[in-house]
Structure formats: C-alpha cells, structure tokens
Amino acid sequence: MMSAKGSFACGMSFGLAAVGLIAATLSIAAAQEPSRNFIIHDAPKPTAAIQFEDADGRSRSLADLQGKVVLLNIWATWCVPCRKEMPTLDRLQAALGAADFEVVALSIDRRPDAVRKFFAEVGIQKLAMYLDSSAKATRELGAVGLPTSLLINCEGREIGRLIGPAEWDAPEMVEFVGCIISTNRKATSDGEPAPAATSPCGEHRLDLPATGTGNHRQP
Numbered sequence: 326m327m328s329a330k331g332s333f334a335c336g337m338s339f340g341l342a343a344v345g346l347i348a349a350t351l352s353i354a355a356a357q358e359p360s361r362n363f364i365i366h367d368a369p370k371p372t373a374a375i376q377f378e379d380a381d382g383r384s385r386s387l388a389d390l391q392g393k394v395v396l397l398n399i400w401a402t403w404c405v406p407c408r409k410e411m412p413t414l415d416r417l418q419a420a421l422g423a424a425d426f427e428v429v430a431l432s433i434d435r436r437p438d439a440v441r442k443f444f445a446e447v448g449i450q451k452l453a454m455y456l457d458s459s460a461k462a463t464r465e466l467g468a469v470g471l472p473t474s475l476l477i478n479c480e481g482r483e484i485g486r487l488i489g490p491a492e493w494d495a496p497e498m499v500e501f502v503g504c505i506i507s508t509n510r511k512a513t514s515d516g517e518p519a520p521a522a523t524s525p526c527g528e529h530r531l532d533l534p535a536t537g538t539g540n541h542r543q544p
Contacts, residue, residue, distance in 0.1 A: 363474075363491070363501075369482035369519070372475070375462035377431055380441075380454040387481060390427060392513065394506050395477040396493075397429045399463055402443045404471040406490035411447060416494035417502065418451040425479065425513075426506045428493075431455045433463055433471075476502070478519040479509040501526060 372387060379385050387395065398414055400407035411430065418428040430452045432440045440454055457463055466475065469488060476485040484505070492498065504526035512519050 363476075363485050363487045365485040366483065369478055369480070369484045372477055372481055372483045373462075373465040375457075375465050377455050377457045377462050379456075380437065382437075385455065387429075387477070390429070391481065392425065392479050394426045394479055394502075394509050395429055395475075396427075396502065397431060397466075397475040397477060398472055399431050399433065399457075399466070399468050399474070400472045401433050402439045403434075407472045408443070408447070410472060410490040410493065411443075411449065411452075413491070413493040413495075415449045415452050417499065420494065420499055421502055421506060422451060423506075425510055426502070428452060429455055431457050431462065433457050433460045476505065478505070479513060480519045482519070 374386060374388065376384060376386050387397075396414075396417070398410075400411065402408065414428050414430060422428065428451075432455065434440050434456065435458050437454070437456055437458075440456065443449075444452070444454065463473075466473075472488075472490055474487045474491070475483050478484050508526060509519050
C-alpha cells in the first residue's frame with residue numbers, strides 16, 4: 326500500500342449488488358454480541374489500497390497517511406453502537422493525535438450532511454470527516470459489521486482488528502495505542518521495519534470495555 330519511502334518513513338449511488346452485500350454482512354453482525362477483544366495478529370498483514378473522500382469531497386487514500394499509525398474505524402450514523410463510541414474515538418484522537426498517529430473515522434453514510442450533523446450534535450472536535458459512500462473500501466477491507474476498527478502500523482500494514490464497539494479512551498486502550506506509536510516512532514528513527522504489536526506492547530488479545538449492543542442494520 327505504501328511507497329518505499331513511506332515504508333521507511335514510517336456523488337454516489339449504490340448498485341443492487343453492493344446493497345445486497347452490505348445488507349448480508351451487517352445482518353450477520355447484527356445477530357452477534359460485539360466483541361470485547363481486540364485481536365492482534367501474529368504478524369502484520371497487508372492492507373488494501375482503499376480510496377475514500379474527505380469533508381471537501383477530495384479523493385483520499387491510506388497512502389496519504391504514510392508514516393502514521395492509523396486507527397481506522399468504519400462506522401455509520403445509523404449504527405447505534407457506532408454513535409455511542411464515536412465520542413471516545415474523538416477523545417483518543419485528542420489524547421494521542423499527532424504527526425505520527427491519527428484516528429480515521431470512515432463513514433459509509435450516503436450523505437456527508439448526515440455526518441456533519443451528527444458530529445455537531447455530539448460535539449466531535451478532533452476527528453476529521455471521511456466518507457466511503459459506495460462502501461467499496463469497506464468491502465475491500467473485509468469488514469463484516471459495524472463498527473469495525475483496524476489498527477494499522479506506520480508501514481500501512483494491519484496489526485489488529487476489532488469487530489464491535491469499545492471505549493477507545495479507556496486507560497488500557499490509550500496505553501496500548503501509545504505504546505504502538507512509540508515503537509513505530511523508534512523504528513522510523515532507526516530506519517528499521519515496524520515491530521509486531523505483540524512485542525513489546527501487549528498480549529495476543531487485548532480486553533477492552535464494550536460500549537454496549539445495538540442495531541447494526543442499515544435502515
């Protein structure tokens with residue numbers, strides 16, 4: 326996904342097929358309890374080179390975030406658990422957001438105004454608005470429900486994933502993500518590959534407080 330430099334510097338409408346796929350995957354997730362565990366991969370995995378839009382309608386990609394640790398959260402305003410956890414993501418961005426870390430809240434809403442309205446209603450201040458209104462990026466990333474969060478290292482590789490909501494500003498989460506940022510920062514300064522998340526930052530499974538259940542279906 327990243328360039329060689331990045332590795333080391335560590336109007337929209339749904340087609341019927343897309344609607345069917347999204348409905349099927351979200352229906353599966355709706356029947357399940359949100360996971361309380363952030364699954365950390367044994368080794369970093371390649372991440373699809375997805376495209377999406379920013380608040381001004383400009384095309385963006387994960388490659389634009391090269392050199393950053395990224396927490397990519399896929400959500401929608403009609404997803405109740407997503408709405409509950411969004412302020413915690415905003416607080417995580419406020420606590421750790423910097424040149425080498427960003428929370429990317431990627432909405433699959435069809436209308437940008439719906440996201441702007443929600444952000445204003447709940448007082449989101451630190452998160453940038455990103456939109457995947459076709460849900461193409463969501464499919465390419467293999468997200469099977471909402472919310473889904475991917476932790477991506479400074480080389481653009483996925484090191485962990487959580488399906489379901491969480492309290493992202495919980496002390497253990499802030500400590501864990503902070504450790505990931507620090508180890509990636511050190512690797513960058515030393516000109517070394519980004520380390521695996523399990524060493525030294527945490528165990529294979531990281532228990533997180535869930536924010537509660539809700540309807541994951543698209544209305």
